[in-house]
Amino acid sequence: MTTLQAVFEKARAEDRAALVGYLPAGFPTKDGAIAAATAMVEAGCDVIEIGLPYSDPLMDGPTIQDAVHRSLTNGTRIADVLRTVEGVARTGAATLVMTYWNPVDRYGAERFARDLASAGGAGTITPDLTPEEAGAWIEASEAAGIDTVFLVAPSSTDDRIAKVAACCTGFVYAASLMGVTGARESVSAAAEGLVKRTRSHTELPVCVGLGVGTGAQAAEVAAYADGVIVGSAFIRRLLDAPDEASGLAALRELARELAGGVRR
Amino acid sequence: MTATEDTLLTSADLAAGGARGDDPDARGKFGVFGGRFVPEALIPALDEVAAEYEKARNDPAFISEFDGLLRTYAGRPTTLTEVPRFAEHAGGARIVLKREDLTHTGAHKINNVLGQALLTKRLGKTRVVAETGAGQHGVATATAAALMGLECVIYMGAVDCERQALNVARMKLLGATVVPVTNGSQTLKDAINEAFRDWVTNVDRTHYLFGTVAGPHPFPEIVRDFARIIGVEARRQIQELTGGLPDAVAAAVGGGSNAIGIFHAFIEDEGVQLHGYEAGGRGADTEEHALTLTTGSIGVLHGSRTYVLQDDEGQTIESHSISAGLDYPGVGPEHAWLKDSGRATYHGVTDDEAMEAFALLARTEGIIPALESSHALAGALRLGRELGPEATILVNLSGRGDKDMGTAMKYFNL
Numbered sequence A: 001m002t003t004l005q006a007v008f009e010k011a012r013a014e015d016r017a018a019l020v021g022y023l024p025a026g027f028p029t030k031d032g033a034i035a036a037a038t039a040m041v042e043a044g045c046d047v048i049e050i051g052l053p054y055s056d057p058l059m060d061g062p063t064i065q066d067a068v069h070r071s072l073t074n075g076t077r078i079a080d081v082l083r084t085v086e087g088v089a090r091t092g093a094a095t096l097v098m099t100y101w102n103p104v105d106r107y108g109a110e111r112f113a114r115d116l117a118s119a120g121g122a123g124t125i126t127p128d129l130t131p132e133e134a135g136a137w138i139e140a141s142e143a144a145g146i147d148t149v150f151l152v153a154p155s156s157t158d159d160r161i162a163k164v165a166a167c168c169t170g171f172v173y174a175a176s177l178m179g180v181t182g183a184r185e186s187v188s189a190a191a192e193g194l195v196k197r198t199r200s201h202t203e204l205p206v207c208v209g210l211g212v213g214t215g216a217q218a219a220e221v222a223a224y225a226d227g228v229i230v231g232s233a234f235i236r237r238l239l240d241a242p243d244e245a246s247g248l249a250a251l252r253e254l255a256r257e258l259a260g261g262v263r264r
Numbered sequence B: 001m002t003a004t005e006d007t008l009l010t011s012a013d014l015a016a017g018g019a020r021g022d023d024p025d026a027r028g029k030f031g032v033f034g035g036r037f038v039p040e041a042l043i044p045a046l047d048e049v050a051a052e053y054e055k056a057r058n059d060p061a062f063i064s065e066f067d068g069l070l071r072t073y074a075g076r077p078t079t080l081t082e083v084p085r086f087a088e089h090a091g092g093a094r095i096v097l098k099r100e101d102l103t104h105t106g107a108h109k110i111n112n113v114l115g116q117a118l119l120t121k122r123l124g125k126t127r128v129v130a131e132t133g134a135g136q137h138g139v140a141t142a143t144a145a146a147l148m149g150l151e152c153v154i155y156m157g158a159v160d161c162e163r164q165a166l167n168v169a170r171m172k173l174l175g176a177t178v179v180p181v182t183n184g185s186q187t188l189k190d191a192i193n194e195a196f197r198d199w200v201t202n203v204d205r206t207h208y209l210f211g212t213v214a215g216p217h218p219f220p221e222i223v224r225d226f227a228r229i230i231g232v233e234a235r236r237q238i239q240e241l242t243g244g245l246p247d248a249v250a251a252a253v254g255g256g257s258n259a260i261g262i263f264h265a266f267i268e269d270e271g272v273q274l275h276g277y278e279a280g281g282r283g284a285d286t287e288e289h290a291l292t293l294t295t296g297s298i299g300v301l302h303g304s305r306t307y308v309l310q311d312d313e314g315q316t317i318e319s320h321s322i323s324a325g326l327d328y329p330g331v332g333p334e335h336a337w338l339k340d341s342g343r344a345t346y347h348g349v350t351d352d353e354a355m356e357a358f359a360l361l362a363r364t365e366g367i368i369p370a371l372e373s374s375h376a377l378a379g380a381l382r383l384g385r386e387l388g389p390e391a392t393i394l395v396n397l398s399g400r401g402d403k404d405m406g407t408a409m410k411y412f413n414l
């Protein structure tokens, strides 16, 4: 059984959804990211997505753009990303890398898959890689024994959903809304329908991301999805904190609130 | 439909793209280049644009409406102008300019914009977003939006807003909302990111009126086809003027739309050399240039596999050029393909060389070119010296220089 399978099995046994937290490597600092993700795990995250900071984050809203920009300014390199994965995976949480395609393409697909697996990474989420271009990456990931998570969106036709889901292992990422990452006042009404449509094409768990940031929203999504993905809301806590210690405390508080939400 | 006195385009110019065998494949690939590297959420929108374009290019009503706008609104056909006094500085070769600067709004961008604005209406959408660097594509888009009653939002890097203030004012006057983009390098690449973010958020009523032959499929194909009229006209005109085909065609390359627009009609003419000129900025040996094809490496940027200015880990490197329209670290995938196939050759022209050509054309011929086009002019000066006095060089004068007077005033202390 893969790490991700174990996570969803455990969550199902506890009759709850899994909690997935996102944080870019190198933010707020290289070591700070490991400390922050560790705090998120200790306070209830089942899965951590470590963002590989990229200069042109086309799918991200202002909060993640800001964090990624700071990370790149800190000089974060792929070696740092892998080191972050290693540190976080040590907590026992399933640790994925969320990355735009070009850095992996440049690093070499096979090499990246191998190095991520050696760092203890469970797989990747690739927001700008679609089935048409994903062949080589799926092959490399299979060979390295890591999962490949791709996205479906409210605009996806049933045909597209089937195609994307067939490329996924671990889980399917359902983008709740048409838009970029960022916390929202309310979770998009499109999410539930998308999860339903996705389920008719796959046995894999379906996790919902984009726009979730509170315990109440997590509870709402947990009622119909296998996992709840939260990114910008965590980053916001760190950006708003006056120092590292209070940032970690705020992260823990949010993770506990969300962990409560997925158990409601 | 064949071209007559009153029509510019034949149906073959748009519809027979597939038959010419130069369309990208089903995945939008030119060889290994192109494709789609975008969030899944945008795939249906790209499919929709591709499908509608396929219908439009085969629809005589669409072609004749586009043709009519090109003639009666954009001011086509644009003339050729031979520039002998300028050519004296090129060893006496014949230099002939294709005058896209004389189109309405003053640059070749109007051709693509009119085509895509018509496509927007066919798609049933009421709002367009666009990126702009020099502001020419933004002005052209705002113009077409005003003409067709579309809501228009233009994303422009904050740095570019400053160096092209006049164009910002023009866009506002035309009724567009101009959003300065303050993240990243605050230039064209960041404006493109922001326009994509808007598109994915508002896609149900919005078309992304992409401004060059880059980006995900089908943009490289659509923008090329709408810009193709430049070369279609020029090929006919230069034969009338000189009795034959030119020895070389020269164009500036930012994203690549004016270059592909003039190159395309000559691709099958094996004797005609195709030369693209990128912005060399402060020089290839510095870090301040936009030499994507000449010094970059293959990667993915803005949804397309192509040559990119990137570091060893795939992070985009910020480009530099004195000309905002060439200040872009990517390039259209068809150019990448033309480069690797050897059919076209790409070179760099520095800021200083471009400024020299800019001033030279003004003094010798009474034409103030856009800084972007000045790169092609500088290239033509070099080409003339290489090819000798017997050679004829066709240059795409992609735009006029009014927008660049601020830069020129600073550079020349005017």
Ligand SMILES: Cc1ncc(COP(=O)(O)O)c(C=O)c1O
Residues within 6 Å of the ligand: B107, B108, B109, B133, B134, B135, B136, B137, B211, B212, B213, B252, B253, B254, B255, B256, B257, B258, B259, B324, B325, B326, B370, B372, B373, B398, B399, B400
């Ligand atoms: C006059 C002019 N020429 C050239 C360009 C470069 O674009 P492209 O390479 O797509 O023709 C621009 C872009 O703004 C422009 O305004």
